[in-house]
Amino acid sequence: MDPDLPEAEPVTRLYQVLHAVPPGRVTTYGELAELAGLPRRARWVGRVLAGLPEGSRLPWHRVVRADGLVADRPGASRQRALLLAEGVMLKGNRVPMARYRWRPGES
DNA sequence: CCCATGACAGATT
DNA sequence: AAATCTGCCATGG
Numbered sequence: 384m385d386p387d388l389p390e391a392e393p394v395t396r397l398y399q400v401l402h403a404v405p406p407g408r409v410t411t412y413g414e415l416a417e418l419a420g421l422p423r424r425a426r427w428v429g430r431v432l433a434g435l436p437e438g439s440r441l442p443w444h445r446v447v448r449a450d451g452l453v454a455d456r457p458g459a460s461r462q463r464a465l466l467l468a469e470g471v472m473l474k475g476n477r478v479p480m481a482r483y484r485w486r487p488g489e490s
Numbered sequence: 491c492c493c494a495t496g497a498c499a500g501a502t503t
Numbered sequence: 504a505a506a507t508c509t510g511c512c513a514t515g516g
Contacts, residue, residue, distance in 0.1 A: 425498035426512065430512090433497055
């Protein structure tokens, strides 16, 4: 994979990175912002994800807050279900990040 | 223009 | 551990 695509706009890079997050793992808003080239723009990631179409193939459900909390929003229960289906054992409304957080470069 | 509100996060109290 | 503050920024009242 070519890591630096000079033409890639932040949104495109966000999509690429998110697409690389494997099942059973999660990433965070801040991490995606960082990898998309917009450090400290976690809220921007939230806005982008909120705009994803219904049938998007992107694993939006693998994005949680830095502390592991599943963001409170319409569809959060659905997100929890999808994560559980992938083997992510939630602790209440929280993902144990030490165990499930994905780091770029992992398979 | 001021203020509140969001799929957020790190530091401080 | 939880509340509070600060940074971030688009959007609407």
